Amino acid sequence: MVDVESLSDAELRTKLIEFGYPIMPITGTTRKLMQKKLKILLDNKNDGRRSLGRYSSEEESDTDVSSTRKSNRRVTMGAPSPRYAKQNDSPQPQEVHKTTRTTTTTRKVVKTQSQDEFDTGSDSEPEIIENNSTSFSPLSQMNFEHSTTKYSRPRTVTSSSNFSNSYSTSLSPQPLSSSRFTSTTNSGDGALDRLNQIRSRLSLGSPTATSPPTSSTEDEQTPFLSNFTRRLSQLSNVPKTTDYDYKSDIIKEYDTNGAGAYTRTLQGRQPRYRDVNQSYYTSNAGGQRNNMISIILLSIFCLFFVCLGVMYYGMRDDGVAVSPSGYYIPHCNERGKDAQPGFNCIHYSDVDDAVNLMHFIKPELIKRAVSYGCKDSTTRPFLTEGEVLNLRHVKDDDIHAIQKQLENMEVLAFRNPDWCISMVPTDVGNDLSEEDAFRDMEALMSYKNGHTVGLAVLNPDLPLRCRFYNKVYTIFNLALVIFGTFLTLYLLNMAYKYVKRYHKHSNDEVYSMVRRIVDVLESSGDGPDDFLVINHVRDMILPIMNRKSMEKIWMKAVKFINENESRVRTEVQVVQGEPFEVWRWLGNPSLSSSPRSKTWQGQAFETQVGSVNSLPCSPTPCLKIRGMMDDNDRNPQLIREAVLGKCAHQCRILHCGIDDVSKCVYLKCADQNDAAVAYQNLHGWWCSGHLVTVKYLRLERYMQRFPNSPVSGPPYLKSLTSAKDWSS
Amino acid sequence: MSSTSQKHRNFVAEPMGDKPVTDLAGIGEVLGKRLTASGFDKAYVVLGQFLVLKKNQELFLEWMKDTCQANSKQSSDCYQCLHDWCEEFL
Numbered sequence: 001m002v003d004v005e006s007l008s009d010a011e012l013r014t015k016l017i018e019f020g021y022p023i024m025p026i027t028g029t030t031r032k033l034m035q036k037k038l039k040i041l042l043d044n045k046n047d048g049r050r051s052l053g054r055y056s057s058e059e060e061s062d063t064d065v066s067s068t069r070k071s072n073r074r075v076t077m078g079a080p081s082p083r084y085a086k087q088n089d090s091p092q093p094q095e096v097h098k099t100t101r102t103t104t105t106t107r108k109v110v111k112t113q114s115q116d117e118f119d120t121g122s123d124s125e126p127e128i129i130e131n132n133s134t135s136f137s138p139l140s141q142m143n144f145e146h147s148t149t150k151y152s153r154p155r156t157v158t159s160s161s162n163f164s165n166s167y168s169t170s171l172s173p174q175p176l177s178s179s180r181f182t183s184t185t186n187s188g189d190g191a192l193d194r195l196n197q198i199r200s201r202l203s204l205g206s207p208t209a210t211s212p213p214t215s216s217t218e219d220e221q222t223p224f225l226s227n228f229t230r231r232l233s234q235l236s237n238v239p240k241t242t243d244y245d246y247k248s249d250i251i252k253e254y255d256t257n258g259a260g261a262y263t264r265t266l267q268g269r270q271p272r273y274r275d276v277n278q279s280y281y282t283s284n285a286g287g288q289r290n291n292m293i294s295i296i297l298l299s300i301f302c303l304f305f306v307c308l309g310v311m312y313y314g315m316r317d318d319g320v321a322v323s324p325s326g327y328y329i330p331h332c333n334e335r336g337k338d339a340q341p342g343f344n345c346i347h348y349s350d351v352d353d354a355v356n357l358m359h360f361i362k363p364e365l366i367k368r369a370v371s372y373g374c375k376d377s378t379t380r381p382f383l384t385e386g387e388v389l390n391l392r393h394v395k396d397d398d399i400h401a402i403q404k405q406l407e408n409m410e411v412l413a414f415r416n417p418d419w420c421i422s423m424v425p426t427d428v429g430n431d432l433s434e435e436d437a438f439r440d441m442e443a444l445m446s447y448k449n450g451h452t453v454g455l456a457v458l459n460p461d462l463p464l465r466c467r468f469y470n471k472v473y474t475i476f477n478l479a480l481v482i483f484g485t486f487l488t489l490y491l492l493n494m495a496y497k498y499v500k501r502y503h504k505h506s507n508d509e510v511y512s513m514v515r516r517i518v519d520v521l522e523s524s525g526d527g528p529d530d531f532l533v534i535n536h537v538r539d540m541i542l543p544i545m546n547r548k549s550m551e552k553i554w555m556k557a558v559k560f561i562n563e564n565e566s567r568v569r570t571e572v573q574v575v576q577g578e579p580f581e582v583w584r585w586l587g588n589p590s591l592s593s594s595p596r597s598k599t600w601q602g603q604a605f606e607t608q609v610g611s612v613n614s615l616p617c618s619p620t621p622c623l624k625i626r627g628m629m630d631d632n633d634r635n636p637q638l639i640r641e642a643v644l645g646k647c648a649h650q651c652r653i654l655h656c657g658i659d660d661v662s663k664c665v666y667l668k669c670a671d672q673n674d675a676a677v678a679y680q681n682l683h684g685w686w687c688s689g690h691l692v693t694v695k696y697l698r699l700e701r702y703m704q705r706f707p708n709s710p711v712s713g714p715p716y717l718k719s720l721t722s723a724k725d726w727s728s
Numbered sequence: 729m730s731s732t733s734q735k736h737r738n739f740v741a742e743p744m745g746d747k748p749v750t751d752l753a754g755i756g757e758v759l760g761k762r763l764t765a766s767g768f769d770k771a772y773v774v775l776g777q778f779l780v781l782k783k784n785q786e787l788f789l790e791w792m793k794d795t796c797q798a799n800s801k802q803s804s805d806c807y808q809c810l811h812d813w814c815e816e817f818l
Contacts, residue, residue, distance in 0.1 A: 022782070022784075024780075024781065024782060025780050029777055029780070029795075030780055030781060030787075030791070032794060033781075033787055033790055033791050036794075037787070037790075
């Protein structure tokens, strides 16, 4: 593969076209972008090939994967040596010791890992050593080895190879361009040589020590000889060559292109493993900072709700519990002149008594309120002043003192709303609310004259069960109301529909009745006295048993006919000496006198020879007859027959044509004389309610219109009907 | 695009003339400075680049990122702005 950076504009363009990318102008500003694009495309291509290989090797052993991968890397690769050597300055010895100590699985993973380092280390290792030499201490490397082995054990062999692979990529925090890499290797070449020698001396023993057990274990796992031999050759490469790194370095220099391409593939792959990389850093190097933050957030979240709950309960407790101190007590001394004990202030000496009274009656009040709210709504939710006195009187018989205590307590109750004691009128019923309670002492006093004042706890703290019942009861009530509303709406709808249907039904009945009446009248309308007594019509239509029940409909039908039926006239006629209301059938004149056939009804004006309406001699043998056709006449044969019947007996007619468009009948006679006869017979006659007019038509016009008409007789047209004398 | 910013509407409303690069939607002071530093001092220069990239959104966003480290919101705002302007006036 070629180095993307060094491509010329044209090459870059052709490369992109190869990948099916649309042609773009490569300019100074777009060049970078296009290079990036090409890189991505190349990576994708390689990636696709790689993933394919991985899938196919999924069922094979780990070593198979690594070896197959190695096989094409081997050739193209060469970069890793400088990194490997450098890394070995600090962590590698540790790693070697580690490997010798751990189990075979560990060793295997480490081995693959180290192999991967050979392969992929070309990415970034120099940078790691520069940046991470302090943080990446031998100890952390050790830790990492542990974690790697731990991870790899429970997984499948393939996954362990993946992991090691990810590790190797994770060593490079940021992708390094191949050009940079090359430069580093080149510049550090001299130093690298020295380092390689040191490294080879240090690690000479380790691969040789590890290789025999590794190969034996892998031998069991890979039965494929080819894979085995390939791997063996790699293994033998590692231990045998003391100057292995140096060699590979040389190979790398020869194979720069391949190395570059390979580096790119790994760079492309890096993002995929970045999360593994991250988790590794956080779990081992970075500590559990992320976890800590989330735990702290969670605990703060919980703490917030706990505090909220505590505060809520605290508030509730404050509301319910009455602290003994902290009452607002209006002392009479403070108010000066307008002090009225028992009205707007109390004396010091009376405070204790009043508070005691409050403590005495409050449980009783709460008890009453609860029993009213929960058990029995017939009990009164309040204590009247008299009842208070009676209650107190059991212990103390000075009734006036108690009265005074009560007044003082009332004053205090107004001043201390947190006592929850309200003074209420007793005559508004048991269902008390905040609105009913007195607002101040004056209202209370004015009410006291003549009425009894009650003391009540309006909003008692009801037991849970009771509150639950109340809620359920309320919901039930609400549901009932809603249900009732819906039921009412439904019933209303039903009723409306029923009424509508009933109206329609009765109307239908009336109409059918009217139709029957009209039928009866029409059928009996032909007689000499064509009227019928109304009652007789009813008796004809309705059977005897229905007459009573159908009377309403009958009346409606009669009314309807009187108002809306024009063909029937209601009049009073004397029938057999008795006057009756009768219906006379007037009928439909247009219907009754519309014979469909064409008939000649008579002559409108004189057309005999010499009259002003006819010409002295006929100019042509052709006639044009108007007024024979109605708009809706569709039977030309009938019209033709009518025309011929009228005149064919007196003259010789050659042709008779009918034109639907102009609504005219054209007549061609044998000669002018015949035309004159026909003219006199047709002109000025009534035919089916129409006046017929006839004109002479020029022969050329006639021939134009009817080119096929015969020029001369003998076959003259004859009428089917016998001759009839129309003149009468 | 649910709604467009006032800046976007202002830019798309008229020919760009000699407007500075900061008049483009999504280009603030900082990005404007960076673009000016890399030679894109006028809106029409950015338009030129936009057109050279054949109005390709992906490439333009990438270019914005490269040239002035614009984030995806800024660069897509700018892209939308130029795109709409072209629809209107080109």
